[in-house]
Amino acid sequence: PGALPEEALLRCADEPIAVPGAVQPHGVLLAVTEPDLAVVVASANAQELFGRSVAGLDQVLGAADLAALRGGLAGDLAELNPLRVQVSGAEMDVVVHRADGLLLTEWEPVFGAEQVGAAWHRRLPAVLQRLSATATLDELTDVLARDVRTVTGFDRVMVYRFDAEWNGEVIAEDRREDLEPFLGLRYPASDIPAQARALYATNWMRIIPDAGYRPVPLDPPLTPSTGRPLDLSGAMLRSVSPVHLEYLANMGVVASMSVSLIDGGRLWGLIACHHYAGPHRPSYADRVAAEFLGRTASLLLPTTVAAGEQSGIVEVASRQAQLAAVVGRTPRGLAAALADGEVTALDLLPAGGAAVRLDGQLRLLGATPPADRVEPLVRALLAAGRPVTDAVSGVLPDAADLAGTASGVLAVEVPGGREDFLAWFRPETVREVTWGGNPYTSKTAQTAAGPRLSPRRSFDAWSETVRETAQPWRPHEVAAARTLAGDLADAALSRAAEDNRLAG
Numbered sequence: 001p002g003a004l005p006e007e008a009l010l011r012c013a014d015e016p017i018a019v020p021g022a023v024q025p026h027g028v029l030l031a032v033t034e035p036d037l038a039v040v041v042a043s044a045n046a047q048e049l050f051g052r053s054v055a056g057l058d059q060v061l062g063a064a065d066l067a068a069l070r071g072g073l074a075g076d077l078a079e080l081n082p083l084r085v086q087v088s089g090a091e092m093d094v095v096v097h098r099a100d101g102l103l104l105t106e107w108e109p110v111f112g113a114e115q116v117g118a119a120w121h122r123r124l125p126a127v128l129q130r131l132s133a134t135a136t137l138d139e140l141t142d143v144l145a146r147d148v149r150t151v152t153g154f155d156r157v158m159v160y161r162f163d164a165e166w167n168g169e170v171i172a173e174d175r176r177e178d179l180e181p182f183l184g185l186r187y188p189a190s191d192i193p194a195q196a197r198a199l200y201a202t203n204w205m206r207i208i209p210d211a212g213y214r215p216v217p218l219d220p221p222l223t224p225s226t227g228r229p230l231d232l233s234g235a236m237l238r239s240v241s242p243v244h245l246e247y248l249a250n251m252g253v254v255a256s257m258s259v260s261l262i263d264g265g266r267l268w269g270l271i272a273c274h275h276y277a278g279p280h281r282p283s284y285a286d287r288v289a290a291e292f293l294g295r296t297a298s299l300l301l302p303t304t305v306a307a308g309e310q311s312g313i314v315e316v317a318s319r320q321a322q323l324a325a326v327v328g329r330t331p332r333g334l335a336a337a338l339a340d341g342e343v344t345a346l347d348l349l350p351a352g353g354a355a356v357r358l359d360g361q362l363r364l365l366g367a368t369p370p371a372d373r374v375e376p377l378v379r380a381l382l383a384a385g386r387p388v389t390d391a392v393s394g395v396l397p398d399a400a401d402l403a404g405t406a407s408g409v410l411a412v413e414v415p416g417g418r419e420d421f422l423a424w425f426r427p428e429t430v431r432e433v434t435w436g437g438n439p440y441t442s443k444t445a446q447t448a449a450g451p452r453l454s455p456r457r458s459f460d461a462w463s464e465t466v467r468e469t470a471q472p473w474r475p476h477e478v479a480a481a482r483t484l485a486g487d488l489a490d491a492a493l494s495r496a497a498e499d500n501r502l503a504g
């Protein structure tokens with residue numbers, strides 16, 4: 001009892017996900033030697049599937065299938081997968097890869113429900129065309145979510161993007177109509193711990209067809225040649241962490257699949273799929289199709305993201321030019337022009353609200369703190385030398401109650417000694433998550449290993465870390481704000497000169 005959250009999160013990162021010592025029950029794993037294909041390690045359900053104990057692959061494969069397997073072993077194993085074979089009249093997909101000096105063969109019976117994306121390769125050109133025709137990250141991820149859902153038949157498909165601290169946000173979603181949207185929801189880094197992210201940065205896909213499954217142990221538990229449990233990091237049947245299964249249960253998820261999105265070797269995000277109605281197991285071919293879409297999107301990501309950032313910069317620059325023109329042609333009443341004109345100060349950059357104080361007049365736009373709080377807030381930030389902040393309450397604890405509108409403030413003085421300023425406000429990013437029908441309930445779960453953080457607890461922990469913080473201000477936004485303030489100062493100077501000339 002009383003374990004610190006950090007300790008519990010560390011335990012999370014200790015989950016031995018590469019060597020769980022067990023597989024999921026929707027298939028059988030046989031690890032064999034090469035070239036004789038003698039079984040060294042088998043999952044405990046092998047006998048049940050094959051109707052006998054298996055000492056070598058030649059006992060279960062027909063001559064033709066055996067020849068096809070042997071023939072493929074010299075080349076790229078990925079090209080062999082899946083090998084469709086007949087075992088005592090039943091069709092199976094066999095998928096192979098190497099680990100721990102052994103050939104790991106995974107056997108998955110083919111079920112009737114395999115038709116969802118069977119004709120997928122015929123649609124491939126259209127799908128690729130759709131993906132590559134997208135111009136923005138929103139479009140790309142929308143198309144990706146939709147097509148992965150079409151191919152796999154999951155109830156919900158999300159595109160999940162990591163931030164610099166490995167927290168994540170659902171940035172695109174396609175779902176069954178009646179489901180509550182998750183779009184825009186954010187999750188803490190601990191929901192996908194470091195060792196899982198490391199694995200997902202090299203292994204593109206994982207599937208849990210039925211999160212209520214009973215793990216099937218490996219026999220023997222320790223591989224004789226290594227003295228360790230078999231490395232299952234590349235195995236499609238790998239049994240997943242019990243913590244994660246608890247997480248899925250808390251979310252009401254029965255089946256889960258995720259495909260990595262990788263940008264230059266770095267895990268950029270995940271395509272995360274949920275099924276709620278019951279177990280769901282897309283065929284191997286359909287899973288590969290989803291992986292293919294993830295890989296293709298991954299190739300398109302860097303240019304799409306860069307284009308988006310560039311267009312954000314261009315957008316701010318063009319608004320800045322428009323506002324400069326307004327300032328240039330408005331000799332009097334600039335506060336009103338910037339607040340009520342066709343292009344306002346709030347349009348300059350993405351923000352929830354803005355304040356314009358010119359010639360002693362204060363004008364507020366959008367969502368801002370109450371009028372009587374704005375000026376003291378901005379002056380205090382300027383006085384503290386922290387006019388640009390995404391965590392106001394860290395600078396001014398008394399302003400914590402303004403987090404809903406002003407967790408982030410970008411303030412600039414208008415030079416000229418009139419105490420004029422411009423300010424932009426951003427709200428805190430945290431939003432409460434309400435799980436329709438299946439609220440997170442358990443807080444700290446007691447397990448044999450001691451207290452563990454449940455997903456609900458981790459969300460609370462994350463909320464604490466990001467509460468009262470806003471989207472950070474980008475350098476070009478700060479620069480544009482300063483330029484506008486400079487333009488206003490110039491306008492004030494030329495107006496003063498004009499007044500002097502008229503008076504003189």
Ligand code: BLA
Pocket residue numbers: 008009011012013015017158160168170182187190191192193196206207208239240241243244247256257258270272273274452453454455458
């Ligand atoms: C794994 N956590 C995962 C995975 C996802 C998430 C997608 C990959 C496995 C899969 O495909 O199901 C998280 N899933 C999400 C999130 C959403 C979603 C954020 O749909 C948002 C909509 N998880 C916790 C805590 C721990 C934890 C507190 O919340 C640890 C104590 C662990 N998550 C955890 C572990 C794995 C994991 C260990 C690896 C599972 C594995 O591959 O074995």
